[in-house]
Amino acid sequence: MITLNPLRWGKQYESLEFNxxxxxxxxxxxxRVGTVGGGIVAKDLRKADQARQAxxxxxxxxxxxxxxxxxxxxxxxxxxxGDSMQSVDDFVHQQSASTGLPEHMCRSNMAKNSFVxxxxxxxxxxxTRGLDLSILTNGxxxxxRGVTVSxxxxxxxxxxxxxxxxxxxxxxxxxxxxLQIGLxxxxxxxxxxxxxxxxxxxxxAGVPAAAFGLYPGGHDAGxxxxxxxxxxxxxxxxxxxxxxAGNPRVQAHGPGFSKIMLGxxxxxxxxxxxxxxxxxxxSNSGRSCINCSGIWASRHTRxxxxxxxxxxGPVDALPPTDPNSQLAAFTVPAMATGTWSMVQxxxxxSGVTDMTAEYGDKLIERDHCAYLRPMVVHAxxxxxxxxxxxxxxxxxxxxxxxxxxxxxxxxxxxxxxxISANESLIHAASQCVEIDRLNIGPLxxxxxxxxxxxxxxIIEFLYRNRAYQIAPMPAS
Amino acid sequence: MGAVGEVSEAEFQSSVxxxxxxxxxxxxxxxxxxxxxxxxxxxxxxKKAELNFDPLKDIGSFDDxxxxxxxxxxxxxxxxxxxxxPKGHANKPVYVFETGGTTxxxxxxxxxxxxxxxxxxxxxxxxxxxxxxGANWLMLGPSGPRRLRVAVExxxxxxxxxxxxxxxxPRWVVKLIKKGWMEHLEExxxxxxxxxxxxxxxxxxxxxxxxxxxxxxxxxEALEEKGTSLAEVGxxxxxxxxxxxxxxxxxxxxxxxLGGPPEESxxxxxxxxxxxxxxxxxxxxxxxxDGYKIAYYAPQPRAATEVVTFDDYNQVVGYGETGxxxxxxxxxxxxxxxxxxxxxxxxxxxxxxxxxxxxxxxxPFHELASATTVGVY
Numbered sequence: 001m002i003t004l005n006p007l008r009w010g011k012q013y014e015s016l017e018f019n020x021x022x023x024x025x026x027x028x029x030x031x032r033v034g035t036v037g038g039g040i041v042a043k044d045l046r047k048a049d050q051a052r053q054a055x056x057x058x059x060x061x062x063x064x065x066x067x068x069x070x071x072x073x074x075x076x077x078x079x080x081x082g083d084s085m086q087s088v089d090d091f092v093h094q095q096s097a098s099t100g101l102p103e104h105m106c107r108s109n110m111a112k113n114s115f116v117x118x119x120x121x122x123x124x125x126x127x128t129r130g131l132d133l134s135i136l137t138n139g140x141x142x143x144x145r146g147v148t149v150s151x152x153x154x155x156x157x158x159x160x161x162x163x164x165x166x167x168x169x170x171x172x173x174x175x176x177x178x179l180q181i182g183l184x185x186x187x188x189x190x191x192x193x194x195x196x197x198x199x200x201x202x203x204x205a206g207v208p209a210a211a212f213g214l215y216p217g218g219h220d221a222g223x224x225x226x227x228x229x230x231x232x233x234x235x236x237x238x239x240x241x242x243x244x245a246g247n248p249r250v251q252a253h254g255p256g257f258s259k260i261m262l263g264x265x266x267x268x269x270x271x272x273x274x275x276x277x278x279x280x281x282x283s284n285s286g287r288s289c290i291n292c293s294g295i296w297a298s299r300h301t302r303x304x305x306x307x308x309x310x311x312x313g314p315v316d317a318l319p320p321t322d323p324n325s326q327l328a329a330f331t332v333p334a335m336a337t338g339t340w341s342m343v344q345x346x347x348x349x350s351g352v353t354d355m356t357a358e359y360g361d362k363l364i365e366r367d368h369c370a371y372l373r374p375m376v377v378h379a380x381x382x383x384x385x386x387x388x389x390x391x392x393x394x395x396x397x398x399x400x401x402x403x404x405x406x407x408x409x410x411x412x413x414x415x416x417x418x419i420s421a422n423e424s425l426i427h428a429a430s431q432c433v434e435i436d437r438l439n440i441g442p443l444x445x446x447x448x449x450x451x452x453x454x455x456x457x458i459i460e461f462l463y464r465n466r467a468y469q470i471a472p473m474p475a476s
Numbered sequence: 477m478g479a480v481g482e483v484s485e486a487e488f489q490s491s492v493x494x495x496x497x498x499x500x501x502x503x504x505x506x507x508x509x510x511x512x513x514x515x516x517x518x519x520x521x522x523k524k525a526e527l528n529f530d531p532l533k534d535i536g537s538f539d540d541x542x543x544x545x546x547x548x549x550x551x552x553x554x555x556x557x558x559x560x561x562p563k564g565h566a567n568k569p570v571y572v573f574e575t576g577g578t579t580x581x582x583x584x585x586x587x588x589x590x591x592x593x594x595x596x597x598x599x600x601x602x603x604x605x606x607x608x609x610g611a612n613w614l615m616l617g618p619s620g621p622r623r624l625r626v627a628v629e630x631x632x633x634x635x636x637x638x639x640x641x642x643x644x645x646p647r648w649v650v651k652l653i654k655k656g657w658m659e660h661l662e663e664x665x666x667x668x669x670x671x672x673x674x675x676x677x678x679x680x681x682x683x684x685x686x687x688x689x690x691x692x693x694x695x696x697e698a699l700e701e702k703g704t705s706l707a708e709v710g711x712x713x714x715x716x717x718x719x720x721x722x723x724x725x726x727x728x729x730x731x732x733x734l735g736g737p738p739e740e741s742x743x744x745x746x747x748x749x750x751x752x753x754x755x756x757x758x759x760x761x762x763x764x765x766d767g768y769k770i771a772y773y774a775p776q777p778r779a780a781t782e783v784v785t786f787d788d789y790n791q792v793v794g795y796g797e798t799g800x801x802x803x804x805x806x807x808x809x810x811x812x813x814x815x816x817x818x819x820x821x822x823x824x825x826x827x828x829x830x831x832x833x834x835x836x837x838x839x840p841f842h843e844l845a846s847a848t849t850v851g852v853y
Contacts, residue, residue, distance in 0.1 A: 016722075016723045016724040016727055017722060017724040035724070036724070037722075037725055038690075038693070039689075039728050039729075039732075040732070042693070043697075043728075043732055043733075223658060226658070227658070239656070243656050243658075
């Protein structure tokens with residue numbers, strides 16, 4: 001069994017306390033993770049400046065090259081992780097075993113993380129709009145227009161409270177390293193794998209070990225990271241988002257409520273877009289914030305819902321090693337039963353129809369885990385509560401709503417795909433502040449272009465663009 | 477087991493046996509006090525009528541206490557508080573201390589002098605070098621209607637010192653956590669710690685203190701931010717307790733916060749385990765060699781602990797085995813014939829200074845852990 005120790009600015013710390021990471025289906029331990037309390041985190045973070053200093057000593061172009069090398073190592077090579085050498089297959093088995101995610105999805109998330117690392121130069125080019133990255137290093141410089149520009153780092157390290165069950169989200173903190181900002185990460189208790197392997201890949205690629213802190217632990221450790229880092233990310237529920245709303249120190253990531261809207265001009269041809277809709281709902285077992293939880297159209301909504309149901313309704317729980325497995329397990333069975341209770345409440349409302357009813361039982365309970373099979377629900381109006389719901393399994397509401405009322409009613413939408421050629425609808429969607437990432441045309445919500453900002457631009461989160469004036473000193 | 481310290485095995489076993497005799501004798505005396513019409517409390521005299529045995533005749537040893545139903549701490553909610561006062565102590569001044577009570581009626585325990593006696597006994601375990609007589613104290617923990625604040629002050633006075641206190645309302649802290657108001661929580665903690673820093677840097681010759689682990693962490697950090705430390709402001713002895721106290725935290729405390737073991741850092745820290753019902757259990761000295769293992773020993777015979785199986789609370793587990801902590805309080809003020817604590821741990825063998833069973837690795841009882849808000853202050 002692998003042992004993962006906390007990492008304190010690159011040095012492994014042998015804790016006296018451990019948490020077991022267990023197999024989702026058998027309950028057998030697969031890893032021991034040493035944990036630390038908030039006191040150790042706080043003590044380390046008092047030296048966070050040293051993490052940034054270590055990165056500042058490496059030019060950004062070298063850090064970018066190291067990131068590309070890390071991408072290669074992360075995706076293809078055996079790496080030292082904890083007290084073991086971890087092959088790619090080990091990683092996939094371990095991650096699948098603790099998160100309940102099918103192995104092919106683990107591989108696909110791995111590829112996604114690697115892809116972002118391997119394209120770091122382009123990503124930073126786009127996110128900074130072509131800024132000479134030495135300006136970030138020095139804090140100021142000249143872009144070539146004769147005006148001094150300044151970007152001031154707002155924190156020596158980026159803190160992150162990482163999620164338990166969404167291995168794809170790690171792309172969000174990866175740019176910190178080439179931006180010369182250290183990392184203080186609290187790995188998810190069931191998914192320590194990606195941060196540990198990624199940090200190992202960075203270090204093997206030559207990034208100074210002193211830039212990395214990995215602090216597995218309880219709320220106490222997470223609380224200390226949030227309290228002691230001037231900039232942190234947290235992944236959680238809608239309640240987590242609400243708790244940190246408006247706090248400039250915290251970038252909170254939670255449910256996406258991503259949606260597809262079909263314009264009146266194309267809705268009669270909805271069958272052309274069925275694959276886009278199905279992929280948006282079903283990919284990654286519907287777990288991501290970028291999965292589609294609502295499809296809105298003014299007509300044909302029952303036919304659309306029935307057609308999606310026909311595609312995803314039969315999907316059943318398969319072994320995680322099966323390449324056809326589409327469903328991730330709920331590793332905490334109570335989460336599945338609780339979610340199922342909420343869905344039942346949604347279905348009890350008049351005007352709401354379960355379009356997947358004929359495809360059998362939805363809740364599958366096992367000894368140590370549970371599954372929820374895909375559901376498509378029809379709502380005859382945006383007024384129905386289910387129209388604004390998102391759950392951690394493939395679940396979508398197909399909502400009947402006049403086109404003119406859609407944007408007024410969609411509510412917060414991380415990814416909004418508007419399938420239409422209607423210029424006025426496109427213009428209105430472009431203006432709609434409820435939508436974060438806007439896709440125009442038949443783009444599945446899960447297809448993310450990483451050259452564009454996601455839930456805020458990380459450059460703006462970590463750096464402040466400010467004035468910086470210089471006058472020559474009089475000759476002495 | 478071989479010789480224990482400088483004591484031979486035979487002497488040690490004799491000491492263990494003597495302590496059990498003492499516990500049995502004390503149990504008999506305590507039961508008679510609480511169930512005699514002249515001296516017992518209204519609560520226990522009334523309870524006596526519900527029992528299917530006669531405590532005055534049928535309790536002859538500590539083990540016989542298992543005949544009683546488990547003490548339910550819910551009995552402590554609501555009044556009248558006088559029903560707990562033994563008639564034998566009528567007309568004496570009575571304190572009431574509370575526990576819990578974030579919402580609803582708190583649990584109350586009446587005390588006359590138990591808190592003084594418990595802390596006087598505890599005082600005997602404190603090494604003079606690090607807790608010098610005459611030194612002043614700081615109490616950085618829950619105040620208000622809690623036993624701890626008054627008890628620590630008495631400890632300081634008993635050792636010829638004066639105790640400085642700060643206000644801390646743990647019920648408000650629990651509410652802040654439940655509401656998710658973490659910024660408020662940080663500010664409240666800072667508000668408390670700032671007051672402690674002010675006292676420690678105001679020339680009051682404070683050398684000893686009580687602090688909960690989290691407040692000790694915050695205090696150490698606040699002092700460090702001011703460019704000083706616990707050692708530099710003169711602290712030499714700390715006793716701590718009140719929330720989850722783990723070997724890992726103790727290691728962090730000793731190695732990183734205090735700067736090493738007492739002989740290097742000049743600061744001695746001792747963990748304690750206690751509550752309003754029992755009083756204070758001491759830990760055997762903690763060392764790196766022992767993996768910072770914390771083993772607590774109740775102040776027997778005034779209180780006793782057992783580690784019992786999860787499926788039969790009258791069955792003690794084997795040494796080194798895990799079970800739930802069961803608590804007995806046997807003073808002439810308060811009688812608890814077996815209360816199931818919200819903690820679990822491993823049963824520890826008697827040691828030379830405490831020749832009776834102890835408990836180590838204390839942590840929240842796994843069946844209740846998820847419902848308990850721990851680490852609150």
